[in-house]
Amino acid sequence: MTRPPTASMPAQRSLRAPVLWGVVFGFIQAAAPLGLWWLDPATVYALSLTLIAAVYIGFAVADGRPTVIAVESAIAAAGGRRSAWSSTGSSQRSWPCSSPSGSISTSRTKTTDRS
Secondary structure (H helix, E strand, C coil): CCCCCCCCCCCCCCCHHHHHHHHHHHHHHHHHHHHCCCCCHHHHHHHHHHHHHHHHHHHHHHHCCHHHHHHHHHHHHHHHHHHHHHHCCCHHHHCCCECCCCCECCCCCCCCCCC
16 A cells, blocks of 8 residues: 655656657757748747747746846847847858958958059
8 A cells, every 4th residue: 555645755756758748849849940941940940949938938927026037038038139130141141250261351452562
């Protein structure tokens, strides 16, 4: 006969279900660009990051503390801006001083003295 759980005996829960759901949603997120084939994959991943940020804001609201809500909202807003910024252009456009070859380019050209 088993004893009912008491305060001194912590209830043991299996982690199988949360891990399985994490794997399922991980595969869905990885396959999302295939389902939204008309969008650039970077745009699809940026949108999914924004949805993840919304979930974190939901957790903060459920917590109820104003400071937690403010911090999570600020972090989510910064992450949303970063994902929108990164999905609109290539990495070469994000750093104006770099060239496609990876070397630093300068706007000055070498001139010869013609005197």
